[in-house]
Amino acid sequence: MMSGKEYTTFMDDIIVRTVTRLMVPLILLWALYVLIHGAGGPGGGFQAGCVLAAGFILYALSFGLEKTKSIMTIKWISLFSSLGVLIYAGTGLLPLFFGGKYLEYGKIPLINPIKASEYGIEAIEIGVGITVMAVMLSIFYDLSTERED
């Protein structure tokens, strides 16, 4: 008989584990595509972060929570969740040194102001994606951890 702890995972199911091993890299790659594609089409930082977190959650559902926590540890998650905010704020503060306002990327002396705006938005999307992935994974860890009592 199965114990109560194994109800939530598919650790003994070879079909789910094989397809998960095949699909998780593709999901992460597609999340990067959504992240980069956000300026010129559907997508963006929040969506890419959610897809990245969904890849890790799928891995956790089929290989168990402990293995996922050994790959993406709590320490890395707290680091990532603050790193994204740092990227966002740093990119926003960068135009202040060239005489612009906060988040005014056109003032950054790159090739031309349009390109500078595009790259600035991309950098901010990367920051948003990293933070959203970390916070989503943190919520998932908190919800799926068993209570002590």
Added chain:
Amino acid sequence: MNPVDIIVTLIMSVGALLMLTGSIGLLRLPDVYCRMHATGKCDTLGESLILLGLIIYQVYSGHELVLDKVIVPAKMLFIILFFFLANPVATHAIMKAAFIIKTPMWTKQGWKVWQKEESR
């Protein structure tokens, strides 16, 4: 009428008919196993046929852009590949979860909880 339009209409109609069959099965069948049986198969082939019709329409329609004729059908092909990979496995996972938590099964003699063999 353009023969490509007729082929595209036929393929997408078959896909929509399959989706309709899956929806009727979801509404009419008695328990969770039969409903997953109806939707898991019909969704995979129905959505794939609709996307196949869109691919044929995109390749043979009179667009001037050459890049769109390659990239958009390639993305749709990836979506079809994803459906064929993910949809049966998701059906299998939901079905197995329902089996593990002992969801009752409909039989002609009444509702019944299927027990796993103890010998395994």
